[in-house]
Amino acid sequence: MRLIACLLALLTAPALAQSDDYEGDWSGVLSAGAPLRLVLEVRGETAVLISVDQSGARLPLEITQRDAEGFAGTIPSVGAALDLNRTGNDELSGTFRQGGATLPLSLYRGNAFEDGGDVAADFIVMSGDVRLAGTLLLPEGDGPFPAILLLNGSGSQDRDANVAGQPGFAVLADSLAERGIATLRMDDRGIGGSDAVAPDSPADLAVDAGAALSALREADGIDNRCAGILGHSEGGMIAFLAADSADPAFIISLAGMHMTMAETLYDQSEAIILVSGGTQAQADQNRALQDAIFAIMRDETIEDHMAAMNAALVELGLPEAVAGQQATIWAQPYARAALDLDTASAMAAYEGPVHAFFAGMDLQVRGVAHADRLIAARGDQPTEVTYLGGLNHLFQRALTGLPQEYASAPHAMAPEALAAIGEAAEALINQACR
Known part of the structure; x- marks a missing residue:
């Protein structure tokens, strides 16, 4: 360009x-x-x-x-x-x-190329009393079309999964539409057009996913026999938690979190520190801070987790402003409920086909460890794993994999990743729906 x-x-x-x-x-x-x-x-x-x-x-x-x-x-x-x-x-x-x-x-x-000949429409899902807003993208031509619900990773993201200004899911949705696959992507709770009702646990997000998949199946132009879920990062975990009630035709996991959050954060923090030029001693010191935070998160006898965490972090040497910021994040009910959540039983229970992708330079979800956990849990269930070298957590081409590179990457998602995901989606549709 x-x-x-x-x-x-x-x-x-x-x-x-x-x-x-x-x-x-x-x-x-x-x-x-x-x-x-x-x-x-x-x-x-x-x-x-x-x-x-x-x-x-x-x-x-x-x-x-x-x-x-x-x-x-x-x-x-x-x-x-x-x-x-x-x-x-x-x-x-x-x-x-x-x-x-x-x-x-x-x-x-103006954007003369927006969605090409595809049809994009605002889409509303009611998950109980929570209103969720998103975009349904239908391919050009006559349906009904196979469809995929896209689940964001952790943090507050809009329906395009914008991270550092890179709209990964918008690009992925366009790529899938070119293959004749419809998609539904949603604003997280509290973002865009979705209600600002904080989830208390990953189970709440699984309920949201189930409601969205059900609504997607009922939408005009959708083949209701062939609707799957694609989850990125934490969304990969949510996909399996939702599978029992939502019954997706298939699941695609992109850098999916298939270990516990605590395990993921330990590995993620150490990898980022070391690749950034830090020492093992610094990584160990950071782990001590994590141990202190996690111990407080796990302690059900504490009445005010935020105050307890803030005091502990200040005592460990963090500036008060930083300690307060960290306490605000990790004292939330959602974080405490997710910390040690093991989804092995959910991964084992899902009988449909799964294709998991991991990026070779991903420092946030260390691929081999999470892939091993997924394969062990799945047993004899149909499961395929693909590693894409040279890509980071957002499946962009990367030099180091550090999050600082996300904004400057030339693609919201690398062409080779889009091609591999699209081919896998087509194969899963043929396997599960035809």
């Missing part, structure tokens, strides 16, 4: 009511051997160039000009530069430069 500037004869152009308002989306096609559809996404003081035809690659811009005359910026991640003149209120024309090449490009206000 590269941009260029055609110098237009502005002296002969009609007078324009030029504006420095660039907020929103701008789209156009770059001729670079093959046509590349591009979207310039401007949000506040930040901008990202998206290559629709390169798996939705997202290239953050460092803005160097943004005024009534034009818009310009550099793209350090790919050694490129964008220089566009404001040739109309809703038109930009200029150049994209990269690797010695300069190509002409015109962009027009």
Whole structure:
């Protein structure tokens, strides 16, 4: 995805009511051997160039000009530069430069490529009294279509699974739609259009997943005999917890958390510290802090877990502000309920086919350990595991796997990951539904 500037004869152009308002989306096609559809996404003081035809690659811009005359910026991640003149209120024309090449490009206000010929619609799910909002994406053509419910990982994420500005699930949904597979992706509780009702335990999220899968099956255009679940990270755990009542046709796990949260956090923290250049002594010191936090989380005799945790962390040397922040996170009922939750029985009980993917440079969910736990729990149940080398926890191409790389990765999800997941989904649909 590269941009260029055609110098237009502005002296002969009609007078324009030029504006420095660039907020929103701008789209156009770059001729670079093959046509590349591009979207310039401007949000506040930040901008990202998206290559629709390169798996939705997202290239953050460092803005160097943004005024009534034009818009310009550099793209350090790919050694490129964008220089566009404001040739109309809703038109930009200029150049994209990269690797010695300069190509002409015109962009027009709006995203002309949004969802291609696919049909995206807002979708509401009622999970008990909790209202959950999301997007149902139907492929182009006549249904009914096989479908997949996408479950976010931990933390507060919107329906696109935005992490560090990278909308992994939006890109994945588009990729699956190209294969004729519908998807439903949801805002987490308290995010976007979903109600701000905090879950007390992973069981609450499993109920949400079951309600969403049931609603998905009943939606127009969906093959109600063929609806599966795909979960990322903690979502991989939730998929199995929901399976008993939801009865998905299949499960796809992406960097799924198949060990306990405590085990996952121990491994994750040590890996990130060591890869960041820290010492084993520092990793051991961090584990001592985790031990203190986990001990308080497990103690049911404590009446005020937040106060107890805050006091313990201050005593261990953390600044009060940091201790308070950590106590706020880990004293929540959800965190305490999830800490030692073992999903082995749920993984064993699900009789449908499973395909689990793990990323070779994932520092948050260490693939081999979680894969071993999944395989051991599944026994003779149909289970396939795939390792994708060179990718991080978000299935982006990575140098170190550290979370700091997520925002600057050129893709929200690497093309090879999208291809592998799509092929697995097709195989599971054929196996479970036909």
